Amino acid sequence: EIVLTQSPGTLSLSPGERATLSCRASQSVRNNCVAWYQQKRGQASRLLIYGASTRATGIPDRFSGSGSGTDFTLTISRLEAEDSALYYCQQCGNSRTFGQGTNIEIK
């Protein structure tokens, strides 16, 4: 099983700042099949990024994904108050596994 480790656990940033979230896989992810999701309290999860770097439909270009192999990154440039949420990565190169998530708090 591919274990995904996300860091940091929590980020506390101000509006307008950049957030950089890491997702490290225990082994190389086939086809860089990595997705990122946003989860707000009381709402369904929202797909942000798939294929490591492709934005899902309707996702603002403030959200970007990068990485390959075992190291993947979600970057949120110019944070807005509405970005306060839990973000988690998922790999689909070998079955499907999820990271524990990074919680972003907007000051």
Added chain:
Amino acid sequence: EVQLEESGGGLVQPGESLTLSCAASGFISGFYWMSWVRQAPGKGREWVGQINQDGSQKYYNDFVKGRFTISRDNARNSLYLHIDSLRVDDTGVYYCARDVMGGVFDMWGQGTMVTVSS
């Protein structure tokens, strides 16, 4: 509105069985692979399994060990998860999700909570 809505969770005793439902609206779920994902308290999400468009193919995570069965009724635009011999460690929120592009979940429900306790 395009959405998924789970139901059927609740408090059950160890050893009992339970069937969860997932109703799709705003789209034809029968056109898609669908998956169940669960999340135990304080832990990350865990993929349970998936079913193809006509229900003829089903794949499960190794931990399932025959206790979980995924099914669907396309006439009702619905997905189901039946769990036998429930254990305390099956406690958690169970989500249904639309499974596209070989393992990306592009739509999720809000989940239904299952608590297994005596």
